[in-house]
Amino acid sequence: MKPSTWKYILGEAGRGIKKNTLMSVAAVTTVTLSLLTLALVLLLVFNFNHLAGTLESQMQVVAYLDDNLPAPRVAELDAQIKAIEGVSEVAYVTKAEALERLKAEFGVDSDILAAVEDMNPLRDSFEIAAADPEQISAIAGQVAELAGVAEVNYGQEILELLLSLTSVIRYGGAALLVAFILATVMIIANAIRMTVVARRREVAIMKLVGATDALIRWPFLLEGVLLGLAGAVVTAALVWAGYSWVVGAMQRSLPFVPIVAEWQPILLVLALLIVGGVVIGAVGSTISIRRFLRV
Amino acid sequence: MIHIKHVSKIYYPRRVVALQDINVRIRPGEFVFLVGASGAGKSTFLKLLYREELPSEGQLLIGGKDVARLRQRDVPYLRRRIGIIFQDFKLLPDRTVFENVAFALRVTEASPKEIRRRVPTVLEMVGLAEKERHYPSQLSGGEQQRVGLARALVNRPPLILADEPTGNLDPQTSLEIMALLEQINRMGATVVMATHASNIVDMFRKRVIALDRGRIVRDQERGVYSNEAKHLEVHPG
Numbered sequence: 001m002k003p004s005t006w007k008y009i010l011g012e013a014g015r016g017i018k019k020n021t022l023m024s025v026a027a028v029t030t031v032t033l034s035l036l037t038l039a040l041v042l043l044l045v046f047n048f049n050h051l052a053g054t055l056e057s058q059m060q061v062v063a064y065l066d067d068n069l070p071a072p073r074v075a076e077l078d079a080q081i082k083a084i085e086g087v088s089e090v091a092y093v094t095k096a097e098a099l100e101r102l103k104a105e106f107g108v109d110s111d112i113l114a115a116v117e118d119m120n121p122l123r124d125s126f127e128i129a130a131a132d133p134e135q136i137s138a139i140a141g142q143v144a145e146l147a148g149v150a151e152v153n154y155g156q157e158i159l160e161l162l163l164s165l166t167s168v169i170r171y172g173g174a175a176l177l178v179a180f181i182l183a184t185v186m187i188i189a190n191a192i193r194m195t196v197v198a199r200r201r202e203v204a205i206m207k208l209v210g211a212t213d214a215l216i217r218w219p220f221l222l223e224g225v226l227l228g229l230a231g232a233v234v235t236a237a238l239v240w241a242g243y244s245w246v247v248g249a250m251q252r253s254l255p256f257v258p259i260v261a262e263w264q265p266i267l268l269v270l271a272l273l274i275v276g277g278v279v280i281g282a283v284g285s286t287i288s289i290r291r292f293l294r295v
Numbered sequence: 296m297i298h299i300k301h302v303s304k305i306y307y308p309r310r311v312v313a314l315q316d317i318n319v320r321i322r323p324g325e326f327v328f329l330v331g332a333s334g335a336g337k338s339t340f341l342k343l344l345y346r347e348e349l350p351s352e353g354q355l356l357i358g359g360k361d362v363a364r365l366r367q368r369d370v371p372y373l374r375r376r377i378g379i380i381f382q383d384f385k386l387l388p389d390r391t392v393f394e395n396v397a398f399a400l401r402v403t404e405a406s407p408k409e410i411r412r413r414v415p416t417v418l419e420m421v422g423l424a425e426k427e428r429h430y431p432s433q434l435s436g437g438e439q440q441r442v443g444l445a446r447a448l449v450n451r452p453p454l455i456l457a458d459e460p461t462g463n464l465d466p467q468t469s470l471e472i473m474a475l476l477e478q479i480n481r482m483g484a485t486v487v488m489a490t491h492a493s494n495i496v497d498m499f500r501k502r503v504i505a506l507d508r509g510r511i512v513r514d515q516e517r518g519v520y521s522n523e524a525k526h527l528e529v530h531p532g
């Protein structure tokens with residue numbers, strides 16, 4: 001079709017949107033709500049994955065030793081651990097040193113620490129760094145086998161918690177998203193149905209003067225797409241503003257929490273929102289065109 | 296121009312026989328009145344021609360082409376060669392006179408330049424040049440029908456179909472519309488007009504095809520509305 005025809009089609013779509021102002025506003029609002037859900041889920045998943053990755057790279061194996069292990073055995077253990085493949089650094093931390101660290105973290109005059117001072121409940125340990133975070137669990141397994149090692153810890157609980165949270169967000173978010181998107185598609189379909197019904201007469205006349213089916217359908221399709229796009233643009237603006245604020249606030253008050261602040265993943269989310277809005281709008285209007293526009 | 300051979304039309308599901316064994320030939324440039332009582336099948340006759348309905352039997356040729364055999368996607372191109380006028384005008388109430396007429400050009404993807412050139416010309420022809428910015432509700436019935444006529448004419452179709460175009464108009468205004476139709480006919484268009492307006496049929500003395508319960512009961516050159524004399528007494532000229 002010619003550019004002038006596209007201009008005409010666009011004008012007709014705009015006319016449909018204006019005529020049913022209330023329905024159009026409802027459609028844009030629901031598109032915005034479901035796309036916000038999409039954005040929220042995506043950003044949370046991104047951040048949890050990012051957090052898991054960061055934690056993983058910072059992780060080390062801590063091997064707590066049996067009480068009162070003789071010094072030669074400690075030295076032997078040191079050598080055995082260093083011999084394990086993938087181990088890059090090994091540091092011996094006595095229970096006295098561990099207590100000092102705790103004190104430093106909690107503040108010197110902590111009452112609790114004062115109470116345990118005499119009977120230090122901590123244990124001597126080896127802190128083992130891995131050359132590759134992937135090998136952490138393998139190293140932890142081998143260290144646990146060594147005689148004199150009481151317990152091995154490498155933050156697996158936190159990591160597992162994080163991973164299970166991520167999957168809850170993924171699946172819960174996906175379910176919520178599907179429900180929202182279905183509702184949105186129905187609302188768009190309804191908005192287009194109203195336009196189609198309002199324009200029965202017009203469509204009949206278009207056919208009489210020789211309009212092709214394509215020319216009759218396009219304005220309705222475009223109307224749905226424009227509603228979806230409008231919702232997507234609103235969402236994108238909200239997400240952009242909201243997320244920048246969150247990033248700023250986090251970096252100020254919780255600087256050690258790694259938050260995704262690179263622009264690529266955020267732009268990806270914004271692009272997905274636009275595509276999502278257009279697709280939702282197109283699907284919604286296609287449903288009504290098929291059902292109510294008998295051309 | 297039009298060749299109708301043994302055409303019947305039955306409306307389902309109630310099997311209403313609207314037309315039965317119709318045989319008509321209309322030559323290019325003719326002006327034909329289609330008359331008959333209400334329900335005789337006049338509108339159905341026209342609908343078959345612009346392919347709003349398909350014949351149940353028989354063959355219907357326009358310009359040598361079998362209308363019933365036309366592919367669905369070719370129907371718009373048939374319609375662009377037919378100007379159709381209705382009793383209720385069928386204008387778009389939320390568009391100006393200009394837009395209502397331009398509408399028929401837009402669907403053919405005419406260029407904006409062409410639209411700007413042709414719409415005023417045809418509005419001039421029907422005498423509505425000054426009212427192109429008006430909305431249909433701001434016009435009299437006669438003016439609205441002239442917009443309908445302008446829309447039918449703007450694509451310069453060789454065939455004009457009119458279904459009771461003067462049905463809603465007073466006698467004076469009806470004559471104005473008739474004068475325009477006759478003018479278009481003189482310019483070469485074939486005109487087929489269904490009507491109840493006996494005075495008009497009797498005044499213009501064109502070919503008259505009379506339908507009665509779906510059958511052609513009379514086909515007369517320079518005919519009158521009815522052969523029954525008493526009718527002429529009721530409607531003197």
Ligand SMILES: Nc1ncnc2c1ncn2[C@@H]1O[C@H](COP(=O)(O)OP(=O)(O)OP(=O)(O)O)[C@@H](O)[C@H]1O
Binds near residue numbers: 311312334337
């Ligand atoms: N879509 C339809 N479905 C079923 N029956 C129809 C349909 N259209 C018309 N008919 C019937 O077909 C017959 C012819 O109708 P048509 O409209 O052609 O008559 P007409 O001569 O135009 O009448 P009028 O002068 O009242 O306009 C009538 O009996 C009518 O009830």
Ligand SMILES: [Mg+2]
Binds near residue numbers: 337338339458
């Ligand atoms: Mg009729």
